[in-house]
Amino acid sequence: MRELGMVGISVKERFFGSWGNTIVTVLFALLATVIILPLVNWAFIEATWSGAAQSCSERTGACWAFIVEKYRFIFFGLYPQQAQWQAFAATGFIALPVLITAIPRFWHSRLVVFWFLSIGLAVALMSGLFLGSPVPTQQWGGFPLTLLLAVVGFAGAFPLGVLLALGRRSQMGIFRALSIAFIELMRGVPIIAVLYIATLLFPLMLPAGASLDKLLRVQVALILFVSAYIAEIVRAGLQAVPAGQYEAAQSLGFSTVKTLRLVVLPQAFRAVIPAFVTLGIGIFLDTTLVIVIGLFDFLNTARVATTDAQWLGFYAEAYTVTGLVYFLLAYAASRYSLWLEAHLRPVKAEPSKQDMTAIRFPAGEKGAIVMRVSRESVERAA
Amino acid sequence: MSNFLPKLKRAAGLAALVLGASLVLQHSAFAGETLEKIKARGTIKVGVGTSPGFFSPDSNGKWQGFFVDFGRALAVTVFNDPEKVEFTSSSPQQRLPALQAGEFDILLSGVTQTITRSFKLGFHFGPVVFYDGQGLLVNKSLGVTKGTDLDGATIGVQSGTTGELNIADFFRKSGKSFKPVVIEDTKEFIAALESGRVDALTQDASDLAIKRTQLSKPDEYVLLPERLSKEPLAPAIRGGDDEWLEIVNWTVYATIQAEELGITKDNIDSFLTSEDPAIKRFLGTDPSLGEAIGLDPKFAYNIVKAVGNYGEIFERNIGKGTPVGFERGYNQPWTQGGLLYSPPFR
Secondary structure, three states: OOOOOOOOOHHHHHOOHHHHHHHHHHHHHHHHHHHHHHHHHHHOOOOEEEOOHHHHHHOOOHHHHHHHHHHHHHHHOOOOHHHHHHHHHHHHHHHHHHHOOOOHOOOOOOHHHHHHHHHHHHHHHHHHOOOOOOOOOHOOOOHHHHHHHHHHHHHHHHHHHHHHHHOOOOHHHHHHHHHHHHHHHHHHHHHHHHHHHHHHHHHOOOOOOOOOHHHHHHHHHHHHHHHHHHHHHHHHHHHHOOOHHHHHHHHHHOOHHHHHHHHHHHHHHHHHHHHHHHHHHHHHHHHHHHHHHOOOHHHOOOHHHHHOOOOOOOEEEHHHHHHHHHHHHHHHHHHHHHHHHHHHHHHHOOOOOEEEEEEEEEEEOOOOEEEEEEHHHHHHHO | OOOOOHHHHHHHHHHHHHHHHHHHHHHHHOHHHHHHHHHOOEEEEEEEEOOOOEEEEEOOOEEEEEHHHHHHHHHHHOOOOOOEEEEEEEEOHHHHHHHHHOOOOOOEEEEEHHHHHHHOOEEEEEOOEEEEEEEEEHHHHHHHOOOOHOEEEEEEEOOOOOHHHHHHHHHHHHOEEEEEEEEEOHHHHHHHHHHHOOEEEEHHHHHHHHHOOOOOHHHHHEEEOOOOOEEEEEEEEEOOOOOHHHHHHHHHHHHHHHHHHOOOOOOOHHHHOOHHHHHHHHHHOOHHHHHOOOOOOOOOHHHHHHOOOHHHHHHHHOOOOOOOOOOOOOEEHHHHOOOOOOOOOO
C-alpha cells in the first residue's frame, strides 16, 4: 500500500493528478515564463557588470556597474571615504548585541552592560573619536545609520516601555493617568508627525543659542514613539500572567519589585517575544521614513545615488539591491521569531525542568496554585 | 521640482509648514545674527535638494551641482574658502520650516520665489539664479515648433501638480483645444510619450530636461521654447537679516557680472592689469570699494577664481555638454537676451 501525503506521490500525480492540479500547474508555468524568464534575462543574461554608464546604455539588462560604482555611497552615504572602516566596524558593534541577545542562553542582566559598551563603542567609532578627526552626524548615513536608528530606537524604548506598561496597570492614579496619556498620544499620531516635531518644532522650544544635534533629536523621538508600542505589548504580556502568580509571590514574602522582577516580568516577556520581534521588524522598516526630514538612511542613499548626472535613471538597480537587503534582514528576523517561539514553548509547558522550580500552594493539594520561579530566585528570596 | 514623494507626505509637510511658520513668526528678527553664527561656527549651513545636475553627491560623497556651486561661492565670500560650507539634503516638504527653525543659514534647493513666501511665511529671497517654468516635451516627428501648434493634441500631465491648471490656461488663452491625460507614476509618465499614448508631456522644464535623458532615444524628442508658468528659483533665507541677504545678493551678482564682463576662471588673471575702472572696482584691484562695503575687496575675484562665472557654473553642471543638457534660455546675461542682470559694482 502507498502511504498518503506528499512524500509518496509521484511527480506526475502531484502536478497532473487531477484536472484542478493540471490547470494550476499550467497557470503557474505560464506565470513563471512571463515573470521569471524576463527577470533572469534582465538581472543576469543582459546585465552589464562593469564599465561606465555608457556601456550600460548599450545593453538592455540591469546595470550592475552602477552598483559597483555606487555601493560605497549606498552603504555609507556621505561618510568620509578614507574613514569608512570606522562606519563598517560601527555596524558590527551595533549588530553584535542584537545577535547575542537573540540567543536565549545569554539572557542575563549583564547583557545590559554589554549593550551599553557595544553601542557606546559604535557611536564613538562613527563620531571618529579614535582618529582624532571628528565626523559630524550630518555625514552619517547609509546602512549604519538605519541600523543605529532601529536598534537604539528599540533597545532604548524597551525599559521605558516596561515602565509605561507597569504605570498603566499601577494602582496610583497619577502614574496611571500619565502613562495612559503618553501611550495614547504616541500611538495616536503618525511617526512622520513625531519626526517633524523633533526636527522642526523642538528647536524652537529650546532657549536661544542652545541647540541639540538633529540625529540625537530624531533618535530620542523614535525611542519615545516605540516605547508606547512596547508598553502595549508588555501590558498584553502582563495580562497573560495569572493573578495567582502575584498572590503566590506575595505570600512568599516577595516585595513588589521582586515579584515583578523574578516572577511576573519573566513570564510576561516570554509570552510576547514574537510580538517584540514583529515590532522590531516594523521599526527597522519604518526608519526609512526619516527620508522626509533629509537624513541619508539606507533607502535614501540608494535614491540619491540615482540622481548623479553621470549615472542617471538606474532606479531599478538601486532599489533591487536595497530591497534585497531589507528583505533578507526582515526575513531572517521573522524566521528567528518562529524558531524562538518553538524553542521557548517547552519551558512554559514544563516549568519544573532544569533551572525552574514549581511551588504549590497549599503543598500537594489538587487545584492548588502553581507558581513558576527560578531556583536562583527562591534562594535569593530565602 | 521633482515629485518623488507621495501626496500623503506632502500633506503632512504642509501641515508641519503651517504649524512651524505660525510658531516662528512670533520670534523672527535675526538682524545680523546669521553672519555672526556662521563665523563662530566656521561653516555655512546650506539646505539643498537632490536632483541631477542641480544638487547630488558624487560617488565619493562630495556634493556637486548648479546650486551647490552657489553655496561654495558664498563660502568664498565669507571665508575665502569654497570648502567651508556644509550641505544638508532637505525634502521639499520640510525645507522651508527647517530654514525657519534655524537648521540652515540658506536654502539653495530650488525654491520658487512667491509673494506668499515673502509676506505670509516671512522669508527673504536673493537674486533668481535659475528661471524655470513649465515646458512641453514633444516628439520631433510631429513637426511642432511651438506650443500653439499642438491644437487638439493629447498631453500628459503629472497628477497633483499645478501643471494641469497651467496647460489648461495656456490653451484657453490661445483658443486651442487639447486632451489632458493625468499620469501618476514617473516611469509611466515617460513610457506614455515613448509609446505614443500622448503627443507631449508638460512639467517644469528642468524636470523635462532630465526626463528627456532617460528616454531610450533622447535625440528624437525636443523641449519646446515656451514656458507656460513662471518658476523663478532663488536662494531663500530667514526674514529680518538684511546683512546676510546682501552678502547672498552680491555673491550671486558677482558671478553674473563676471560673465557679462567676459571674465572666466581661466582668464581672470589677465584682467588684473586692466585699466577699465569698472573691472578694477569689480576685481578689487581698486580696493576703495571693498573697504567701503566691509567685505574682502577681492571677494568677486576669489569667487570667480574658485567656482567660475555664472555661465561656467551653468555649463559645467546642467549645460549642453552634460547629461542634463539644458538650454541657457532665459538664464543668460541680459546683453544676450536673457534675464540675468547684475546691478553695478560701484
